Amino acid sequence: MDKRELRVKPIVNGTVIDHITAGQALNVLKILGINQHSKYVVSLLMNVPSGEMKAKDVVKVEGRELDPEEVDTIALIAPKSTINIIRNYEVVHKFRTDRPRQVIGLVRCGNPNCISNTSEPVSSKFVVESEGDDVVLRCSYCEFVLDRDIAEHLQ
Secondary structure (H helix, E strand, O other): OOOOOOOOOOOOOEEEEEEEEOOOHHHHHHHOOOOOOOOOOEEEEEEEEOOOOOEEEEEEEEOOOOOHHHHHHHHHHOOOOEEEEEEOOEEEEEEEOOOOOEEEOOEOOOOOOOHHHOOOOOOOEEEEEEEOOEEEEEEOOOOOEEOOOHHHHEO
16 A cells, blocks of 8 residues: 655745634634635645644645734634744744634624614624633623624624
């Protein structure tokens, strides 16, 4: 039997987002605004076997480092993710995402009657509540609770 191993090419400069909750890699690309028109070279691995997680996703973006708002948003859908900043093929900074305590303007409230969903000049505002590994968002205006499908409510 011929054993073959597929390898993802190392990146010179950019970001590797590891330990993404399995199935969330495409939502990470959405958060980063990466689509078919983007100029970045992206490597995407989905449902990769992992020791500490049953399966994980990995996203590698060449030529781009994340800003703090993007990291906070990724932490909402992949709370155990790790961000690796790569420069000249070396990991120069590695950190785990931290759940923000508050999220402003990143997530749309699920309550259609919420003031943040009207024509008022108000940004959505949520308090982040943790339930184990799960993320729960509570709207600061109407108390609506988002406890699943947070990625579908990203603005």
